[in-house]
Amino acid sequence: MADIDIDINSTTRGFLLRMGNAWIAQGELRQAIDVYLKITEQYPNSDESKAAKAALMTIADRYEQEGQLRLSLDVLERLEQTIE
Numbered sequence: 001m002a003d004i005d006i007d008i009n010s011t012t013r014g015f016l017l018r019m020g021n022a023w024i025a026q027g028e029l030r031q032a033i034d035v036y037l038k039i040t041e042q043y044p045n046s047d048e049s050k051a052a053k054a055a056l057m058t059i060a061d062r063y064e065q066e067g068q069l070r071l072s073l074d075v076l077e078r079l080e081q082t083i084e
Contacts, residue, residue, distance in 0.1 A: 009043070013039060013043050013046050013048040013049075014048065016035055016038060016039050016048065016052075017039060017048045017051055017052060019035050020032045020035035020036045020039070020052065020055060021055070023035060024055065024059075029059055029062070029063075032055070032059065033056065033059060033075060033078070035052075036052035036053075036055050036056050036059075037052075037056070037078055037079070037082055039052040040052050040053055040056075040079065040082040040083070041082045044082070044083075053079065056075055056079045057079075059075055060072045060073075060075040060076050060079075063075065
């Protein structure tokens with residue numbers, strides 16, 4: 001039964017990461033942020049979590065480059081909360 005749980009978790013993590021990436025591709029940053037944060041909260045030590053954190057940093061950088069500093073800071077603060 002433990003093997004099934006691991007497979008389900010792996011499948012879920014992969015699905016969530018693909019979903020976040022799809023939101024990014026569609027330009028829906030807020031939806032992507034929510035999905036990536038869910039990954040970092042629920043699966044903190046996974047490879048998908050590392051990828052989600054990198055994507056969140058990229059989104060924060062994008063907001064900063066666009067002059068949307070408050071949104072950039074919000075992403076960084078929310079990410080920090082998931083790490084603590």
